[in-house]
Amino acid sequence: MTTTLGTPRPTTTGGTGPTPRQTTRKRPTPKPGEITFTTLNYIFFALFTLICAYPFYFLIINSISSNNLSALGDIRFWPRGIHFDNYTQILALGGLTQAAAISVARTVLGTACTVLASAFLGFMFTQEKLWKRPFWYRALVITMYFNAGLIPMYLTLRNLHLTNSFWVYILPAIVQPFNVILVKTYIESLPKSLQEAAEIDGAGPLTIFFKVILPNCTPILATVAIFSAVAQWNSFQDTLIYITDQRLYSLQYLLYTYLNQAASLAQAARNAAGQSLASIANSASQQTTTSIQTTISVIVVLPILFIYPLFQRYFVKGIMLGAVKG
Numbered sequence: 001m002t003t004t005l006g007t008p009r010p011t012t013t014g015g016t017g018p019t020p021r022q023t024t025r026k027r028p029t030p031k032p033g034e035i036t037f038t039t040l041n042y043i044f045f046a047l048f049t050l051i052c053a054y055p056f057y058f059l060i061i062n063s064i065s066s067n068n069l070s071a072l073g074d075i076r077f078w079p080r081g082i083h084f085d086n087y088t089q090i091l092a093l094g095g096l097t098q099a100a101a102i103s104v105a106r107t108v109l110g111t112a113c114t115v116l117a118s119a120f121l122g123f124m125f126t127q128e129k130l131w132k133r134p135f136w137y138r139a140l141v142i143t144m145y146f147n148a149g150l151i152p153m154y155l156t157l158r159n160l161h162l163t164n165s166f167w168v169y170i171l172p173a174i175v176q177p178f179n180v181i182l183v184k185t186y187i188e189s190l191p192k193s194l195q196e197a198a199e200i201d202g203a204g205p206l207t208i209f210f211k212v213i214l215p216n217c218t219p220i221l222a223t224v225a226i227f228s229a230v231a232q233w234n235s236f237q238d239t240l241i242y243i244t245d246q247r248l249y250s251l252q253y254l255l256y257t258y259l260n261q262a263a264s265l266a267q268a269a270r271n272a273a274g275q276s277l278a279s280i281a282n283s284a285s286q287q288t289t290t291s292i293q294t295t296i297s298v299i300v301v302l303p304i305l306f307i308y309p310l311f312q313r314y315f316v317k318g319i320m321l322g323a324v325k326g
Contacts, residue, residue: 056301063087063294071288086295095246095254103251106169107232114228115221117174122183123209144177150241157242168242169250173232179224186220187213226307233304255296 030038062070066081074080090096124130125137147153153172154163162168194216198208214221239253 056305059294059297059301062290063298067288067291070294071290086291087299090258090292090295090299093254093258095249096251098247099249099251099254102166102169102248103233106166106250107229110170110173110232111225111228113170113174114176114179115225118176118179118183118224119214119217119221120209121175121180122187123213124205125180125184126187127205140175140177140180154241163242164245164248166248169232169235169238172238173228176228179227182224183217183220186217190216229307230304234300252300255300259292259296 058076061077061079062075063086064082064084065075065079066083067086069075069080121140125133125140127133130136157163157168157172162171190213194212195208198212203211234252236250236252236256239248239250243249243253
C-alpha cells in the first residue's frame with residue numbers, strides 16, 4: 001500500500017486528521033512556608049491599613065458623639081450619644097459659605113493652571129530645538145533650593161497689585177519646579193516615534209503637545225493634579241500674609257481663626273474659674289474645644305479625601321500600552 005504526499009493518515013479514532021491534545025494545567029499545591037508568608041503578609045497590611053485609617057475614624061466619631069464624653073476622652077472606638085449639632089453650628093458661622101466658595105474656586109482653577117503649565121514646560125524642556133534649553137532648565141531647578149524670602153516676595157506681589165486679590169492664590173503657584181521635573185521625566189520615557197510621526201505629518205509643537213503628548217501623560221498629570229489640589233485646598237498662610245479683605249478669606253484660614261478662638265476661650269475659662277471641661281460643657285451638644293477641633297478637622301479633610309479615588313486608577317493604568325505598534 002502506497003501513500004501519496006498530502007494524504008491524511010488514518011488515526012486510531014477513525015478520523016482523517018490529527019486530534020489536538022487538550023491538556024489541563026493544575027495549580028501547584030502551595031508549600032506550608034508560602035501559606036505562612038501570605039497569611040502574615042495579609043495580617044501585616046490589614047493592621048497597617050487600620051493604623052492609617054484610625055485617625056480619620058477617630059475624628060469622625062468624636063465629631064458626632066456627645067461633646068461631654070469627647071471632651072473627657074471617653075470616645076475611642078465607637079460613637080456615643082450621636083448628634084450632628086456640631087456640624088450645623090460650625091456651618092452656620094458667618095462668612096463660611098463665601099470662604100468655601102473661595103477655597104473651591106482656587107483649588108479648581110489653581111490645579112488646572114498648574115497641571116497645564118507643568119505639562120507644557122515639561123514638554124518644552126524635552127525639545128532639543130529649544131533655545132538655551134540647558135540654561136533655562138538649570139535656572140528652573142535652582143529655584144527649588146534658593147529663594148529670596150518672604151519679604152521680597154511680599155513686596156513683589158504688592159508692586160504687581162496682587163495683594164488683596166484672588167489671583168494671589170493662583171499666579172504664584174502656577175509653575176512648580178518639582179512638578180515640571182516629574183512631567184519632563186515622564187515625557188522622556190515616551191517613545192520618540194510618537195513625536196517623529198507627527199512631525200512627518202507636518203504637525204507643529206503646539207499640535208504635538210495637545211494632540212500627541214498631552215493625551216499620553218494622563219498618569220503623571222493625575223499625580224500633579226493631586227499634589228496641586230491638596231496644596232491649594234490646605235493652604236492658609238497666603239491668606240494670612242497677603243489678604244486683609246474678609247471677602248477673600250479661604251475656608252481653611254477662616255476655620256483656623258475659629259479654632260484658635262475656641263481654644264483660647266476654653267483655656268481662659270479653665271484658668272479663670274478653675275473649671276473642668278465637664279462643668280463647662282453642661283449639655284451634650286454644647287461646643288467644647290475638642291468638639292470644635294474634631295468638627296473643623298473633618299470639614300477640612302473630608303473633601304480632599306474624595307479626590308484620591310477619582311485619580312487612583314491613573315496610577316495603575318498603562319496608558320502607553322499599545323500606543324506604538326510595530
